[in-house]
Amino acid sequence: MPDNAGTSIPDIVIGRLPLYLRALRRLRQEDKQVTSSHELGQRLDISSAQIRKDLSHFGGFGKQGTGYQIDFLIEKLQVVLKINQEWMVVVIGAGNLGSAISHYRGFQDRGFRIAHLFDVNPAVIGQRIGDFVVRPISAMSETIRAENIKIAMLAVPAEHAQSVADQLVEAGVEAILNYAPININVPAKVQIQYIDPVTHLQRMTYYLDG
Amino acid sequence: MPDNAGTSIPDIVIGRLPLYLRALRRLRQEDKQVTSSHELGQRLDISSAQIRKDLSHFGGFGKQGTGYQIDFLIEKLQVVLKINQEWMVVVIGAGNLGSAISHYRGFQDRGFRIAHLFDVNPAVIGQRIGDFVVRPISAMSETIRAENIKIAMLAVPAEHAQSVADQLVEAGVEAILNYAPININVPAKVQIQYIDPVTHLQRMTYYLDG
Numbered sequence: 001m002p003d004n005a006g007t008s009i010p011d012i013v014i015g016r017l018p019l020y021l022r023a024l025r026r027l028r029q030e031d032k033q034v035t036s037s038h039e040l041g042q043r044l045d046i047s048s049a050q051i052r053k054d055l056s057h058f059g060g061f062g063k064q065g066t067g068y069q070i071d072f073l074i075e076k077l078q079v080v081l082k083i084n085q086e087w088m089v090v091v092i093g094a095g096n097l098g099s100a101i102s103h104y105r106g107f108q109d110r111g112f113r114i115a116h117l118f119d120v121n122p123a124v125i126g127q128r129i130g131d132f133v134v135r136p137i138s139a140m141s142e143t144i145r146a147e148n149i150k151i152a153m154l155a156v157p158a159e160h161a162q163s164v165a166d167q168l169v170e171a172g173v174e175a176i177l178n179y180a181p182i183n184i185n186v187p188a189k190v191q192i193q194y195i196d197p198v199t200h201l202q203r204m205t206y207y208l209d210g
Numbered sequence: 211m212p213d214n215a216g217t218s219i220p221d222i223v224i225g226r227l228p229l230y231l232r233a234l235r236r237l238r239q240e241d242k243q244v245t246s247s248h249e250l251g252q253r254l255d256i257s258s259a260q261i262r263k264d265l266s267h268f269g270g271f272g273k274q275g276t277g278y279q280i281d282f283l284i285e286k287l288q289v290v291l292k293i294n295q296e297w298m299v300v301v302i303g304a305g306n307l308g309s310a311i312s313h314y315r316g317f318q319d320r321g322f323r324i325a326h327l328f329d330v331n332p333a334v335i336g337q338r339i340g341d342f343v344v345r346p347i348s349a350m351s352e353t354i355r356a357e358n359i360k361i362a363m364l365a366v367p368a369e370h371a372q373s374v375a376d377q378l379v380e381a382g383v384e385a386i387l388n389y390a391p392i393n394i395n396v397p398a399k400v401q402i403q404y405i406d407p408v409t410h411l412q413r414m415t416y417y418l419d420g
Contacts (some may be wrong), residue, residue, distance in 0.1 A: 007213070010411075011327050014413055014416050014417075015409075015413050016415075017412070017416070018406075018409035018412035019409060020411055021412070022391060022406070022408075023393055023410065024394070026392060026393075027293075034293075035297045038231065040407075042395075043393050043395070044277075044393050045393070045395070048249075079413045080416065081242075081413075081415055082319075082415045082416060082418060082420035083412055083415055085377070085420060087411075087415060089411070092249055096309070096310040096313040096314070097314070097322050099306070099310065100306040100307050101309035102405070103306040104306070104307070104407075105390050106408060107407075107408060109410075110408045110412070111408070111411070111412060111415065112408065112411055114292060116332075117217060124298050127345070128219065135278035135304055136356070150418055151411065151414070151415075174418055175411070175414035175415065175417075175418060177407060177411060181232060182232070182236060182314050183229070183232070183233055183236075183253050183254050183255070185255070191414035191417050191418070192411035192414075193411075193414055195407060195410065195412075196228075196232070196313075197231075197311070197363070197387055197405060198228065198316060198317060198320045198321070198322065199225075199232065200228075200296075200387050200403035200404075200405065201230035201299070201361065201385070201387060201403075201404060202227070202228040202231070202293055202321060203221075203224055203225050203227075203228055203291075203319070203324055204385035204387070204401035204403055205289065205292045205293055205297060205321065205361075205385065206224050206227070206291050206329070206362070207224075207291060207385075207401050207402070208292060208360055208361075208384055208385060209232070210295060
């Protein structure tokens with residue numbers, strides 16, 4: 001759970017903004033210039049009233065009856081989410097998952113750039129994976145401090161996730177996206193989000209006929 | 211959003227059950243036999259009252275003052291989530307991401323088994339990836355029907371995600387885990403969940419000092 005102190009906007013609202021942004025970028029790709037909360041809502045399966053209410057926290061960004069200027073709304077949401085700058089990110093773990101993350105082309109034009117890929121395995125260190133040469137995890141903390149990196153993606157085995165996260169926090173990382181299938185504990189000031197496909201699958205099977 | 215009609219239990223509660231299950235399995239790995247809502251809550255950063263309330267939807271599973279028998283609670287949650295059986299899953303897209311998914315060892319003992327890996331690219335079809343030989347997407351629908359497969363993981367480029375999802379639904383798939391960074395529309399009876407690391411990163415940068 002993100003530490004929500006100091007802001008009056010519910011975290012669940014913040015969590016929807018990246019979805020709005022993604023849909024808006026898609027509309028722009030389709031050469032559209034104006035959209036509505038109705039159109040956005042249909043694409044996202046979110047009610048238009050919810051979308052208007054969410055955006056009203058930040059001033060609304062649209063005029064009654066004329067819809068939203070897509071470029072304008074994209075720009076505003078990028079400012080709200082602080083991705084009108086590029087954030088450096090480190091990836092820890094150069095196995096299949098870390099390798100797939102490192103090859104993924106979808107970070108850069110959405111606010112993030114992978115700066116380094118670290119692993120503990122001597123057989124992998126020094127190998128080229130995509131655009132990166134895998135660096136030793138022993139150099140991780142110093143690199144993060146020296147380059148003032150605030151964000152890490154954690155793709156290590158579950159049994160190492162907590163200790164690596166502790167090192168990341170100690171080195172100054174303030175946001176961790178954890179792919180290891182285990183909950184990790186971080187100080188309240190550190191943001192943490194999880195990606196575990198199995199939890200999503202299990203959430204869906206509840207609704208299926210067994 | 212999962213279609214919640216026909217059940218009185220909020221989807222957000224269902225969404226937390228896989229997290230409880232994951233934490234319980236971890237406790238069992240640590241050779242613990244009994245836990246408490248307090249201990250679970252600390253590990254998950256969820257209040258113990260919330261955990262007790264969530265579990266009370268299903269009967270509670272614990273006695274006042276004695277905590278939860280871990281094995282018993284695991285078994286009960288698996289029944290609730292319908293993963294006391296093994297679900298066959300297909301993976302569509304054999305690029306870096308589909309390849310990483312296919313190599314991932316964490317599905318099988320949590321209720322899921324990848325049955326097939328499909329791709330559209332002739333250069334990839336027939337190649338071995340992990341335990342799989344990549345099959346042509348032209349065989350996808352027939353295979354899904356013949357084997358009565360209900361779950362798919364979608365790891366294709368964004369521009370193909372909707373059309374592949376339409377084919378999956380037409381073939382009988384009832385739950386899709388979509389890794390493509392785009393919202394897709396499915397009938398209300400079909401479950402859909404998303405994995406898009408960038409939306410998680412953007413949700414966190416909101417809280418960072420820009």
